[in-house]
Amino acid sequence: MTGALLKLDGIGKIFPGGGIGLDGIGLEVGHGEFLSLLGPSGCGKTTTLRIIAGFEAPTSGRVLLDGEDITARRAFERPVNTVFQDYALFPNMNVQENIEFGLSLRRMASVERERKAKQALELVGLPDKAKARVTSLSGGQRQRVALARALVCEPQLLLLDEPLSALDASLREHMQSELKRLQKELGTAFVMVTHDQTEALSISDRIAVMNKGRIEQVATPATLYDRPASRFVASFIGTTNLISAIFQNREDTRLRFAVGSDWHPVMNVPGELSLMPGTEVTLAMRPEDIVMSEKNSPDTFMGRVASITFHGRSLRLQVRYGDSELWVDVPRDDRARSHVVEGAELSFRLRPDAMCPVLVS
Amino acid sequence: MTGALLKLDGIGKIFPGGGIGLDGIGLEVGHGEFLSLLGPSGCGKTTTLRIIAGFEAPTSGRVLLDGEDITARRAFERPVNTVFQDYALFPNMNVQENIEFGLSLRRMASVERERKAKQALELVGLPDKAKARVTSLSGGQRQRVALARALVCEPQLLLLDEPLSALDASLREHMQSELKRLQKELGTAFVMVTHDQTEALSISDRIAVMNKGRIEQVATPATLYDRPASRFVASFIGTTNLISAIFQNREDTRLRFAVGSDWHPVMNVPGELSLMPGTEVTLAMRPEDIVMSEKNSPDTFMGRVASITFHGRSLRLQVRYGDSELWVDVPRDDRARSHVVEGAELSFRLRPDAMCPVLVS
Amino acid sequence: MIPARTVVPDVRSLVFRCLMLLPGAVMGLGLIVFSLGLVVFLAFRHNDGSVLGAGWTWSNFQTILTDPLYAQVALRSVMIAGTATAATVLAAYPVAYCIALRGGRWRSLLLFLVTLPFWTSYLLRVFAWKIVLAYNGVFNSVLVGSGILHAPSLAFLNTPAAVVVTLAHAYAPFAILPIYTALEGLPRSLLEAASDLGARPWTTFRRVVLPASVPGVLTASMVVFIPTLGDYVTPALVGGPRSIMIGSLIQMQFGRANDWPFGAALAVAVMLVVAGGMVLGRKLSVGRQG
Amino acid sequence: MKIPVPPVLRGSSSGAALWIYVALYLIFLYLPICLIPLFSFNDSVQAAFPLKGVTLGWYRTLFQEEGIHSALWTSLEVGVFSAALATLCGVTVSYASVFMKSRFANLLSYVARLPILIPGVIIGIAMLIMANLVGIGPSVPAIIAGHTLVGLPATVMVMQGRFASFPRSIAEAAEDLGAREWTLVRRVLLPMAVPAVGSAFMLAFLTSFDEFIIAFFLSGPHPTLPVYIWGQLRFPRSLPIVMALGSLILAVSVVVSILSEALRRRGQAT
């Protein structure tokens, strides 16, 4: 990507106390792209965002915007805006004043300012709240005001730090689709921090998975889900069974492995993979890719149902196989549903067309 | 349920300002049961819990514990303990002192106290944190200390107010199974407040769905999911398409309806239902119950894909049919996956064995 | 509907509650109300030289309202106390700002440093200021030594300015602490948000920090203004005749003028004005908050 | 590869100006204070420049002056007891108004803040009349009562702020675990409020330590330090002695503060 909007080049951050916040991050964000930063708590997501916004100076590396080095620019000189996790609305101003704040600093005429603020409020669905005090708004409304305040400045790049984490499930889902819609409508590039993987998967064009101050993988949601580049990514994205296995042989496009003594799963493997028979690998199997089977064959295994939890559309089983435990999702309409009781010994297999990532390590 | 552990009998709560917090709640919790209170923000969940715990006096009604009226008892006289949403750990005490607090008030010998605290810490998986300051713990660890502190008092009933809402997704899932395991192991009755329906579905024996100070339905997760008693419950539990339809006729155990002009879905209806042909009803269809179909028949409809979001295991389509929009979940392995692009006109039908709730209203 | 039974506190709780209310009730209803009652009572009495005066009258208040002197002294007091308050608060603000927002790990040390001077007796501090401001004092010596002045100036000591400076010094911690508290609670993200939206540091200060610190500034102003208004020691020691304030006047009615009722009436008048100002200030600030 | 970052985001010119201002302000605060020890070593009754020579004479006299010892002792006694009482009242009044939710408690918390409005001379007279009615007359206990009164507004404001900032759930959690009110106060609220109790005590103590007019009316045979110093103003030769005393107080308070800070740090570390 040469025409990238934002380019982070070897960004490192060591905090005064000596703590390592970021350890040489390289990242590119395209024009109009929606990129999510995903990772466990403390991995450096917020730090990355703060360096892009200019609140924090990196210890090493450069920040380029549209090819121009902006590392040395102060926050107020960057054409980048931020939606803060706690919204950071100015409590002494009402909704409209909050939204006009950025415009008023650009010496925009007040009529024009008002028009823009009104437009922005309509965009986020709060046209009647212009004169409301921000303290009287609910969480979801505040979040939208924060968004409008940032958007009205027409930034080239919008940064969002866990914008939805304070909302409850149904509002959250609603706001996710609102965000996505807005981003498409405006064509602005969004970089959003989240630690919720479902959110990241459903909303982003690309996701950067971070761990301990490094970027583990940057890819589209589907690639990340199907071909995690590391054990960490595999376990972080969705629920995954990570199983040690030994590669046995290749059958056309399908590979056969041996797990434990009696299970020889066969699977499609995405991408190229050349393995020597006998190599030890880790298989990442999704719970929904393990299905109940009726017959007993080499590619099935017998497991005991240790627990069942109801997940609405499906039941999640904890299945004990040998020493290990596997998560298995059974659709509620499965014909075999009546067999599924705690303690039952059942036969399972990998879904024939399942594509499972294989991690060699 | 005559031998219920807890019985709320016509509990009403009007706040001093005149706001109605609860509007005649009746609820029973059995011995060793895990009951969740689920509902949107402000519906009265916390108020219910506070009345059970004794922090708030109801304006009307009685609270019975094991058949005994405890409405007039102070909080410190009730054999009920609470895990607070913000944990409410005492910052001036270390972990062990926090846990021993309740015991020390029961004049338990310090050796015995220490033994119990140790046991409780092991139960919640923090045996090495006994001497840690509570401020040095992470959110998940604090939550477990709060749990240990409440459990060590061996309450007959444990109340939990959104105990997991501050945790991130993966920790949250982990703590859910921990909670469930603990509750089973101890046989204590739990009443948990949550606004996360997935959590409630997966963890509870029964769920009470609340709305505007009333209980809309109390039932097992499966019943709630399959047979919501009201439109509110149906829309609150899981993602649901609520569709107006007209009952046409019965075919054996299956009912046929007419939606719009050209779609005549057929479905299994859980429970008894006697309808006059021509009755107007609302059908609650789950997104995963609508599937792509290849042939065009009376029970299919043609819809245009308006948007696609990636949800990991499945794709969620927003499908436009006539004036309405339907959510459809397509498994990623669906053979028709390649057809699914935005703007495509596709044919859908209700899954033949889908059981959809029918709401007459 | 089943009628509710309210949670009735038992005997132990009642005893506890009474015990908790006891010290406050003794102090509050015993001593404070007695003092307050005495001053209000006296304010409406005739002076006959006795402790409680004789007969009821409005005349004390009539004198206060009709003799222009009292309005004049009150105005002067408000000017001096107001200037002192403004000076104290203005001078303290940047310090509180710096400690709260830029203090970092020096915070507690700086807070300690600004409260330390308090440990010396007030009278000593006033004397120290006399030494600084005197004819041959530090200030004059520096000015003459550096050639700014040819001869020591008399313009420092025994002027209202000296009162203002001395008070600004004496009340520094009272101004710094409330402002510090208000600013310290200001979320960092608000500053960053302003900067993010394009505000330069000064704009951020003016439009975000300053409004947020208003409650702290109000508290600081109150705890400086009220005591300085009633102060009579500082004006007497460093102020000269042009700095005599209402506090001295009240004090003297109880002392050499031997007219307690009039002194009490003056005190009640001042208390009413201050209380009125406070209520007004609160109304205004609440109004601003919505 | 490490790419060097231009040092722009840190220290701006306005930041430097601010620190310079703070330094100047500290000079303003300390300039007069520094004169006190300086002149306590000056070999002249005149507290004026130029300095005449170094002497420890004032300190020697200070140690011989019975009156000043007893005044200092009275002041400390009055300060400690009145601050303790004011803190006790502040804690109970604030507890009542924050946790007991009774109208009477709210009323008390307003009344307790009133003394800031009443001129000292009136409090002094009223308290003296009261002391005579009660029968203790002007005496150390009477001064303690008077100073408790003037210390009250500060302690109530500090404690109320602190208690109100506790999450409601803390008190409920204690009650939930079986704690009655007294246990709640003793084992949870007070330990959590230790810093606030400390600063309330300190404020009340300092107020008492500087207070003059109420102490004058209420002092019997044992005047407090400000009353003593005020009386001594007629005697110019006692000024350097008082300065010597002030310097000692300053030195002791610095040492005590450093020690307590060190203790606090150690407490935090463990």
Add this chain to the structure above:
Amino acid sequence: AALTVSGAARAEDGKLTYFTWSGYERPEYDEVYLKSHPGTISASVFGDDDDAFTKLKAGFRPDIAHPCYDKIIRWKDAGLIEPIDTKRLSNWKNVFPSLKSLPALQAGDGKVWMVPWDWGNTSIIYRTDLLPNPEMSWNLLWDKQYAGRMATIDAVHDTPVVAALVAGVNPFDLSPSDMEKVAAKLREQRPLMASYTTDMTSIEQSLASGELVASMGWNEAVVALRKQGVPVAFMKPKEGMLTWACGFVMLKGTKNADLAYEFMNSRLDVSSGQHLIENDGYGASTSTAFAAVGPEKLKELELPSNPDDMFKTTVFTAPMKQADELAKMFEKIKAGG
């Protein structure tokens, strides 16, 4: 009707309570008394006898207090004090006749309201170098040439009395028109004064530094300043210096009257008076004390060897008939009224 608040809080019997100017509570003054009653004086102090009056009025009840002569009428009228029988004071005979015969002291029947103990002169202290040959008159304090470089004493019996002298009216009995004249004089003086104060420490410092060229003050200050090498003189104004005298009053209802008499008598003893003169630089009320000190020392202290003669040339600050009005007027003028 004088309502006095009951003095319930009286010290226990056998212990004399004494309310005095700060500094005069020292045991050196009471050697004789303490010899027979060791450790039985409980003293409270004040810095101003008006404040002392307020405290007494509010109900404080010592056995003996120590006001000045000009306050006697006010104290008597407030019903605070009772007559003292001079027959019970063996040292009474040594008191200077002019002091014994002060008119307002007389309670009839050989009794007095106050036993004089200490006295002193008030005049202008001025810098001889900065003010070489001033006119010997109180008028100096009205000289515009020295505006801002003079100070005066903040007490009713000093500055307003001088103002009356300068205005040519009788300070101790002022008709309304006299009062106006005094007020005019005081108004005229106010802008010229650097300060009104009783704080001798500050006055001495300011005179020493040259900030003040002249100030009203007490004889003792001159001595102290000279000791430091400051060139000052104590003016003998043509209108007469002021002389103040203070002494002991017995508070009404004292239960320790016997002890009180013993105490007062002890204070009239030579040793007490001598200590007062030598240590404080003020005059004692007894001729025996003056005799004991010796003429050189007296000269050094700016005290006459025969006070009785001097009293004839000075103005005694006696009780003023219009004290309350004068006080109020003085306060108002100081405040700018």
